[in-house]
Amino acid sequence: MDFSYSDEQRMLAETLERLVADQPAVERSASQLPPATREPSPLWQTFAELGLLHMPFAESVGGLGGDGTDLMIIMQALGHGLVPEPYLAGLLLPGDLLARLATPEQRDRWLTPLLEGEHQLALAWQERDARYDIHAVTTSAHRQGAGWRLEGAKQLVMGADLAAAVLVTARIADEGRDVERLGVFLLPSSTPGLTRHNxxxxxxxxxSDLVLDGVMLDEHACLSENAAAxxxxxxxxxxxxxxxxxxxxMQASCEQTLAFLKERRQFGTPLSTxxxxxxRMVDMHLHLEQARSMAxxxxxxxxxxxxxxxxRIAAAKAYCGESARFVAEQxxxxxxxxxxxxxxLVSHYAKHLVMFDHYLGDSDYHLEYVSERLSAA
Structure with missing residues (x-):
């Protein structure tokens, strides 16, 4: 198969490479930055001006209609530069869910400003005993009058403290019937009863870890009462x-490690000899290229x-997770x-790669899913 980029995709990759290269190295590590605020950073505003925030969304919701390859180009550049802006957690995950579930009025209120870089959102889905299963939700939503009452807790909500609103998954029980559905609710950050531990x-x-203690919402806060798919x-x-x-x-880690081995000398000889x-460097590059194929x-x-x-997604995440750990450790x-x-700087890449393996399901979780599918087949 031909995996070469189109002319437009090459231009996108080159633009991102120059943009990331212009950022000071110290600013590529989130752990070395001062605490962020809800005001968009200059880099985030640049993303908006270049259309990078619109790229992964369909034209029907105000995006540029980019496909998976366009998204891959953007994310590879952000990963290579260790860019701390929350493109995934603050834009892609909540924005994609909004684009799928929201009404036109809800999109105008929350999605359009998101794509314009005016605010960020967050998605709260993970719970204490759910491991990485997005359907194992104990947070409950009950109808109360014309609105809803939410009770429960969420863990590891990325960027919640910086978000203008949080999308929360909750289990909806039908009154009088033994039927439960998975719903999604949109909570502005100032909603009474919503507390955060950052x-x-x-x-x-x-x-952040979120606690929802008797959170009262109006009927329009529910994006969907059947959001599993x-x-x-x-x-x-x-x-x-x-x-x-x-x-x-991983590519940046390999490049930095090779440069270090060429520069560092032992017994009067570069370590690279x-x-x-x-x-070891060959093994690192093998894992990198195989992970690239899975991506x-x-x-x-x-x-x-x-x-x-x-x-396919589970297989890719499982292999990339194992490769990320290997490259980080080496x-x-x-x-x-x-x-x-x-x-x-390589220590910050290593921490980022270890965190990658645990976010949205670690290698063991996705390998188990792949194993179950193969056994069923």
Whole structure:
């Protein structure tokens, strides 16, 4: 198959490469940045001006109609530059779900400003005992009068403290019937009864645990009372984007490690001339290229029927997760003790790659899904 980029895609990749290269190295690590505010950063505003925020969304909702390959190009560049802006958590995941579920009025209120870079959103889906299953939801939503009452808690909500609103998944029980559905509700950040416990992840990204204590919402806050299929599709897009981002970070880690081995000398000889270390670099590049192939598979599978799409996405995430850990560990090992320091940029890439393996399902979780599908076949 021909995986070469079109002229437009090459221009997109070159533009992103120049844009990321212009950012100071220290600003490519979220853990080294001052606390963010809800005001869009200059880089985020640049993303909006270049159309990068519109790119992955359909023209029918105000986007540019980009496909999985366009998204892959963007995420690889952001991963390669370790760009801290929350393109995935603050734009792609909540925006994609909004585009699938929201009414035209809801899109005008929340999605259009999101694509214009005026605010960011967050998606709250993960719970304490659910592992990574997006359907294992205990947060409940009950009808109360003409509105809704939400009770429950969410964990590891990326960027919730910076978001203008949070999309929350909740289990809806039909009155008088033993039927439950998975709904999605939109909560402005100032909603009474919504509290946040904020903390940084291991790679410095802002995250929050949410508690919903008697949160009262009007009837328009419910985006959908049957959102399971839309959630599956949104998470497929998110995982494909994550795989591409990890490939970019792995490539940067390999480049930095090779440059270090060429520069560092031992016994008067560059470390890059030692055969044992050459073998390690070859192993790193093998994992990188195989992960790149799986990321391409994920990006080109988003329009397939759901069963085939989910199988390919799970396989890609499982392999990219294992490769990310391998590349991170080898990069640290080959840098020696200095690879663990804050001053060494490769340490921040390593933390980012370890976090990647756990976000939206780790390797074991997705391998289990692939195994179950193969057994069923």
């Amino acid at each position: 903390y940084p992840t291991i790679d410095g990204q802002p995250a 839309a959630l599956d599709a949104t998470f497929a897009v998110g995982i494909a984007a994550l795989c591409a981002q990890a490939v970019g970070a 030692f055969q044992a270390l050459q073998h 391409i598979l994920a990006a080109t599978s988003l329009d397939l029927p759901a069963p085939e799409r989910d199988y 990069a640290i090992q080959l840098h020696g003790a200095m690879g663990m320091t804050e001053e060494c």
